[in-house]
Amino acid sequence: MAAPSCINLTSLARALSQPTLNLNDSPTRSIPLSKCRRRKLSICNSTESSEPSPIAPEAQVLVINTGGTIGMTLHDQVLAPKANAFVESLRKLPNLHDEYYAQQSGLYDYYGSENILVLPLSEEKKRIVYTIMEYSPLLDSSNMTTEDWGKIGKDIEENYENYDGFVILHGTDTMAYTASALSFMCEHLGKPIIVTGSQVPIYEMRNDGRANLLGALLIAGHFVIPEVCLYFYNNLYRGNRSTKVDAGSFKAFSSPNLAPLACAEVDIIINWDTVWRANTTAKFHVSPEMNRNVGLLRLFPGITSATMKAFLQPPMEGVVLETYGSGNCPDNRPRLLAVLKKATNDGVIIINCTQCLRGTVSASYATGKVLMDAGLIAGGDMTPEAALSKLSYVLAKKDITLDAKKKMMARNLRGEMSGNLAGAKLCLSDSRFIQVIAKSLSISCKEELEAIRDALTPPLACAAAKIGDIEALEALKEMGSNLFLADYDGRTPLHVAACEGHLKAVKYLLSHGATVYAKDRYGDTPLCNAVRFRHKEVVKLLRKTGAHFSRDKLEEAGNELCSLAVSGDMEGLEIWSLAGADLNQPGYNGQSAILMAEAAGLLEMVAFLHQLKNKSEGIEFIAAPTGQ
Numbered sequence: 001m002a003a004p005s006c007i008n009l010t011s012l013a014r015a016l017s018q019p020t021l022n023l024n025d026s027p028t029r030s031i032p033l034s035k036c037r038r039r040k041l042s043i044c045n046s047t048e049s050s051e052p053s054p055i056a057p058e059a060q061v062l063v064i065n066t067g068g069t070i071g072m073t074l075h076d077q078v079l080a081p082k083a084n085a086f087v088e089s090l091r092k093l094p095n096l097h098d099e100y101y102a103q104q105s106g107l108y109d110y111y112g113s114e115n116i117l118v119l120p121l122s123e124e125k126k127r128i129v130y131t132i133m134e135y136s137p138l139l140d141s142s143n144m145t146t147e148d149w150g151k152i153g154k155d156i157e158e159n160y161e162n163y164d165g166f167v168i169l170h171g172t173d174t175m176a177y178t179a180s181a182l183s184f185m186c187e188h189l190g191k192p193i194i195v196t197g198s199q200v201p202i203y204e205m206r207n208d209g210r211a212n213l214l215g216a217l218l219i220a221g222h223f224v225i226p227e228v229c230l231y232f233y234n235n236l237y238r239g240n241r242s243t244k245v246d247a248g249s250f251k252a253f254s255s256p257n258l259a260p261l262a263c264a265e266v267d268i269i270i271n272w273d274t275v276w277r278a279n280t281t282a283k284f285h286v287s288p289e290m291n292r293n294v295g296l297l298r299l300f301p302g303i304t305s306a307t308m309k310a311f312l313q314p315p316m317e318g319v320v321l322e323t324y325g326s327g328n329c330p331d332n333r334p335r336l337l338a339v340l341k342k343a344t345n346d347g348v349i350i351i352n353c354t355q356c357l358r359g360t361v362s363a364s365y366a367t368g369k370v371l372m373d374a375g376l377i378a379g380g381d382m383t384p385e386a387a388l389s390k391l392s393y394v395l396a397k398k399d400i401t402l403d404a405k406k407k408m409m410a411r412n413l414r415g416e417m418s419g420n421l422a423g424a425k426l427c428l429s430d431s432r433f434i435q436v437i438a439k440s441l442s443i444s445c446k447e448e449l450e451a452i453r454d455a456l457t458p459p460l461a462c463a464a465a466k467i468g469d470i471e472a473l474e475a476l477k478e479m480g481s482n483l484f485l486a487d488y489d490g491r492t493p494l495h496v497a498a499c500e501g502h503l504k505a506v507k508y509l510l511s512h513g514a515t516v517y518a519k520d521r522y523g524d525t526p527l528c529n530a531v532r533f534r535h536k537e538v539v540k541l542l543r544k545t546g547a548h549f550s551r552d553k554l555e556e557a558g559n560e561l562c563s564l565a566v567s568g569d570m571e572g573l574e575i576w577s578l579a580g581a582d583l584n585q586p587g588y589n590g591q592s593a594i595l596m597a598e599a600a601g602l603l604e605m606v607a608f609l610h611q612l613k614n615k616s617e618g619i620e621f622i623a624a625p626t627g628q
């Protein structure tokens with residue numbers, strides 16, 4: 001991302017003559033966990049010098065290929081998905097796979113060679129390693145059902161801890177429905193899930209598939225955007241805000257009521273103010289059940305009450321009624337209105353959504369108010385795709401009453417509808433704090449104000465987190481600052497609070513948008529930091545929120561556990577175990593901590609390790625996902 005330039009930080013620092021927080025107080029640095037790798041990562045860059053390049057951090061992305069035009073070929077003059085051909089063709093595309101790096105770095109020995117690919121080194125000096133999981137059969141998205149959505153959700157859940165992000169390859173025809181459905185199914189999401197595809201197969205000379213896949217992979221591997229998104233033609237949209245608007249253009253999607261979350265032009269610019277966050281200390285969970293007794297009905301002049309009645313017959317449980325303009329329907333058709341009223345009285349949930357591409361429903365007309373009187377729920381500015389999949393998700397909930405389901409439908413669950421303006425977030429550039437600085441630096445343009453905000457707020461928030469000052473965090477939050485943004489070293493306030501063991505600050509940050517998956521420049525997460533500085537309660541809270549070690553870190557943990565066991569450090573072992581380390585993990589000599597302690601004759605330690613192992617297994621059992 002390019003930071004807008006022309007900001008003189010020296011004058012900026014001088015302008016801050018009376019800082020509330022001590023800016024000289026540098027944020028806590030973590031000691032990186034051992035950098036020993038089982039794979040040799042220090043290799044030459046294939047295209048440049050013969051000097052070994054420094055170790056590039058890697059991000060892991062799982063690509064689930066469900067089908068769609070992106071992987072289709074022509075058979076008898078029509079396009080249909082082609083099985084088992086996608087990975088091999090990607091291997092031949094240098095901007096989507098670096099074969100030299102894959103071989104030299106031992107990638108294939110480590111993960112197996114079948115479905116693994118790796119992007120060339122990114123501008124941010126990162127490698128995106130991606131695995132392709134191909135569904136069988138591959139589907140044209142017109143053939144997809146709610147069961148297919150559930151399967152994608154379950155596969156994401158099963159693989160959640162092994163990857164930094166997910167890309168779903170999908171046909172464009174029903175992509176907006178799937179993206180919407182996944183956004184509801186994925187509860188307390190903390191990692192990016194990006195749905196993409198193409199209008200022209202990747203095998204054609206001129207196609208949009210390569211750029212769409214590359215863009216989605218780069219975003220999924222570089223940014224912790226904890227949302228189900230849809231990436232198409234250089235734009236990243238919120239999945240449940242998008243809709244297919246063009247059957248014959250590469251710019252096939254639009255998000256009429258919400259600006260894109262990111263634009264990938266010369267630089268990839270993320271609109272962090274718009275990114276939706278779970279604000280939770282609960283663990284990621286997928287609810288794959290969907291109710292199929294739902295439907296979409298578009299109102300049209302002359303629709304008969306008999307048609308309406310037939311549509312609302314049992315087993316129908318939920319309907320999205322696409323109405324005119326700002327949510328209107330004829331108010332001079334008592335029989336039609338009586339049919340609607342009877343259905344809502346009988347327990348059918350009916351959502352009022354507009355047929356217009358852009359805008360929201362409101363009760364500003366008599367023709368709109370009659371629908372509220374008939375018991376319809378206002379769908380705000382939801383797309384029909386989002387409203388339908390939300391209904392399907394909400395109606396599948398077993399342990400809540402009909403009334404609670406209606407309330408859920410009216411509430412904004414995943415950023416699918418706009419809230420009221422009274423709750424709108426103050427923009428930091430509107431704040432007095434930034435205005436004072438801007439004035440003393442004689443700057444006024446929007447880009448400069450944003451640059452000040454981006455340069456100043458992460459270190460300020462980190463400094464507040466270091467001393468556990470929730471009031472200061474609150475003040476920054478009120479100024480419109482994003483508490484999840486990282487400083488120049490990729491360190492977020494959550495990293496710093498975790499290092500210092502400020503449990504309350506950790507809790508506060510987690511409930512205000514911080515992510516447990518943020519990695520600093522050393523690849524360390526807040527969980528790594530809390531373990532390193534032995535803050536047991538923070539470790540527990542982060543684990544509860546879904547934090548986990550990456551595969552690399554889990555393997556590195558073997559050495560650490562062995563050395564802790566041999567040095568008799570029970571407290572250290574307990575923390576590692578609480579953080580999810582496997583006590584059987586072998587160290588560099590192939591021996592586990594228990595075997596090392598046995599060999600050294602440390603009987604008390606051996607007993608302790610066995611006890612710890614049993615306890616951790618018991619904890620895993622109790623902490624099995626329970627849903628929302």
Ligand SMILES: NC(=O)C[C@H](N)C(=O)O
Nearest residue numbers: 068069140141171172173
């Ligand atoms: N462009 C596409 O992917 C269209 C295709 N029919 C599908 O939805 O699977």
